[in-house]
Amino acid sequence: MNNMQRRILWTTAALFWVAFSPALGQYPGYQQKADYSMDIVLDTALHQYDGTMRVTYTNQSPEVLDRVFWHLFFNAFQPGSMMDVRSRNISDPDRRVGSRIAELPEDEWGWQRVESVKVQGKNVAFEEDGTILVVDLPKRLRPGKSVTFDLTWKAQVPRQIRRSGWMNAEGVEYSMTQWYPKLCEFDHHGWHSNPYIGREFHGIWSHYDVRLHVPQGYVVAATGVQESATNKAMPNGTPGTVVRFKADNVIDFAWATDPDFVAETFDVDGVTLRLVHQANPELDSNWTALGDYAARAMAFINEDIGPYMYPEYNVVQGGDGGMEYPMLTLVTGERSLRSLVGVTVHEMAHSWFQAMVATNESLHEWMDEGFTSWAESRCMAELFADPMKPSENPHKWSYSGYINQHLSGNEEPLITHADHYKTNRAYGIGAYAKGEVFVEQLGAVVGTATRDEGMRRYFKEWSFKHPGPRDFKRVMERESGLELDWYFQEMMHTTNAIDYAVESVVNDGESVTVELSRRADMPMPQDLSLAWDDGTLTLVHIPLVMMRGHRPLNEGEILGADWPWVDPKYTYTCPSEGRKLTSVTLDAAGLQADIHRDNNAVTFDLSRVQEAGQSN
Numbered sequence: 367m368n369n370m371q372r373r374i375l376w377t378t379a380a381l382f383w384v385a386f387s388p389a390l391g392q393y394p395g396y397q398q399k400a401d402y403s404m405d406i407v408l409d410t411a412l413h414q415y416d417g418t419m420r421v422t423y424t425n426q427s428p429e430v431l432d433r434v435f436w437h438l439f440f441n442a443f444q445p446g447s448m449m450d451v452r453s454r455n456i457s458d459p460d461r462r463v464g465s466r467i468a469e470l471p472e473d474e475w476g477w478q479r480v481e482s483v484k485v486q487g488k489n490v491a492f493e494e495d496g497t498i499l500v501v502d503l504p505k506r507l508r509p510g511k512s513v514t515f516d517l518t519w520k521a522q523v524p525r526q527i528r529r530s531g532w533m534n535a536e537g538v539e540y541s542m543t544q545w546y547p548k549l550c551e552f553d554h555h556g557w558h559s560n561p562y563i564g565r566e567f568h569g570i571w572s573h574y575d576v577r578l579h580v581p582q583g584y585v586v587a588a589t590g591v592q593e594s595a596t597n598k599a600m601p602n603g604t605p606g607t608v609v610r611f612k613a614d615n616v617i618d619f620a621w622a623t624d625p626d627f628v629a630e631t632f633d634v635d636g637v638t639l640r641l642v643h644q645a646n647p648e649l650d651s652n653w654t655a656l657g658d659y660a661a662r663a664m665a666f667i668n669e670d671i672g673p674y675m676y677p678e679y680n681v682v683q684g685g686d687g688g689m690e691y692p693m694l695t696l697v698t699g700e701r702s703l704r705s706l707v708g709v710t711v712h713e714m715a716h717s718w719f720q721a722m723v724a725t726n727e728s729l730h731e732w733m734d735e736g737f738t739s740w741a742e743s744r745c746m747a748e749l750f751a752d753p754m755k756p757s758e759n760p761h762k763w764s765y766s767g768y769i770n771q772h773l774s775g776n777e778e779p780l781i782t783h784a785d786h787y788k789t790n791r792a793y794g795i796g797a798y799a800k801g802e803v804f805v806e807q808l809g810a811v812v813g814t815a816t817r818d819e820g821m822r823r824y825f826k827e828w829s830f831k832h833p834g835p836r837d838f839k840r841v842m843e844r845e846s847g848l849e850l851d852w853y854f855q856e857m858m859h860t861t862n863a864i865d866y867a868v869e870s871v872v873n874d875g876e877s878v879t880v881e882l883s884r885r886a887d888m889p890m891p892q893d894l895s896l897a898w899d900d901g902t903l904t905l906v907h908i909p910l911v912m913m914r915g916h917r918p919l920n921e922g923e924i925l926g927a928d929w930p931w932v933d934p935k936y937t938y939t940c941p942s943e944g945r946k947l948t949s950v951t952l953d954a955a956g957l958q959a960d961i962h963r964d965n966n967a968v969t970f971d972l973s974r975v976q977e978a979g980q981s982n
């Protein structure tokens with residue numbers, strides 16, 4: 367078997383396992399199914415395209431459906447759209463958007479105009495409601511039944527403002543993301559027909575067969591595997607090419623095209639990794655170097671989280687920063703090598719959490735962006751390991767970002783819908799930084815090795831199933847044997863923070879008494895370290911009562927009595943046997959997002975300690 371065959375077999379086996387594995391936790395046991403076949407003809411003079419599609423939609427839910435919703439994302443790029451109004455009213459607009467939509471000339475607006483919708487071959491009425499198309503079904507769609515839609519539509523590709531569009535800031539002509547009528551997801555929580563305001567999304571794992579008709583000389587990169595490229599004249603008689611792509615089990619289909627694109631491919635554990643960018647003598651060396659980093663990154667995440675399950679991954683220059691799509695990301699290319707690697711690793715890591723696990727990002731943005739950021743930080747620490755700073759915390763920027771946001775008073779709870787945060791900053795810090803802290807800090811509760819194993823188990827058990835927070839919690843509970851309701855409740859539903867302190871230390875020569883306190887609302891198990899003047903350490907792990915257990919102890923570590931969360935104080939006593947303390951520290955590993963780390967440790971200047979004893 368060649369690599370491709372092996373991968374197809376592997377993916378098929380994985381999907382079979384997913385489809386027939388027993389229901390776990392909250393898993394409802396079904397996924398909707400959509401099979402898209404599309405023909406697209408691009409007009410590069412008007413920046414418009416004509417589209418026809420046939421979609422077979424199978425209702426695998428136990429519910430009867432009488433209407434179906436579709437996304438029409440391009441309609442967001444018109445003055446007065448919800449995305450435009452939101453951007454002009456939020457206190458900290460995304461600089462890429464600002465008032466740019468309001469200022470677009472009409473020939474640079476984005477729009478999708480649906481011309482006809484047929485259901486089972488018969489024309490039906492439909493309604494375009496901003497970025498959502500509503501189609502009432504003439505006959506109710508029962509569980510287990512399929513329906514065929516035929517759509518024809520015209521679209522104008524917006525001037526590139528956010529994610530998709532014509533002519534990005536680096537001169538890439540077409541960044542074609544969120545660009546076609548896409549079925550909204552109906553899952554065990556119901557329909558998710560969110561009006562698009564430029565943020566997170568959700569989708570059905572679908573099959574795509576897409577034929578893209580572009581002028582000759584345009585190089586196309588897309589989700590899926592290229593099946594063929596056939597010469598065919600454009601409607602105006604000029605030479606053209608039809609490039610056909612197929613993709614399986616992807617929640618979206620994205621593409622980009624530019625006449626100046628060049629491509630390089632690499633093989634990573636049987637996956638084709640392709641880099642596509644504009645030929646540019648000043649940047650080519652960065653892209654060449656990126657290939658090696660990206661290949662190492664994919665191999666690292668394969669080991670760290672679980673195997674990438676698609677046959678290809680494309681890193682394509684385009685868009686306005688970095689945005690993840692299945693099997694493809696668009697990133698801007700005019701960056702330093704380190705920045706190019708960083709954005710690529712982040713978007714690639716999304717393949718695991720956005721493409722394969724695919725939580726509903728609008729509802730649980732932190733489970734996509736946060737987990738992705740966590741994986742990215744681990745991968746970047748591996749790629750850019752600094753022998754001079756072996757113990758530097760790769761997650762430190764997320765900790766400081768989250769803590770600063772908390773202290774500013776503008777933090778919003780993670781349970782907030784991605785579209786509805788009051789500020790872009792609160793969304794960004796919540797989704798990315800606090801989401802990353804959420805995972806890393808679990809190491810302080812269940813142990814870091816258990817947490818890592820839990821992440822692998824989560825990926826394995828929940829790929830292709832749209833899990834939610836409770837599903838993730840149950841994986842971590844089963845992996846650790848601990849109860850974690852309290853952790854998820856505090857971290858998701860509240861803006862409570864952690865502040866534990868060493869209040870006092872008394873060493874009378876025979877024994878040491880350390881008084882600890884919880885000064886803020888969020889309870890956490892604690893790790894206390896006592897450093898002695900003979901160079902030894904006493905390490906004490908203090909679980910919470912409500913965990914119903916404790917993480918695995920490290921070698922030589924002492925298990926302290928449980929700390930009931932209601933008690934603001936905790937006293938620990940141990941023999942000092944004539945030794946003096948040099949320091950007493952809480953959370954020496956720095957796993958907890960403690961908002962006042964300055965009260966976590968007491969150090970003693972032994973030259974100034976009286977013979978009689980020590981106190982603080």
Ligand SMILES: [Zn+2]
Pocket residue numbers: 690712713716735738
């Ligand atoms: Zn991201």
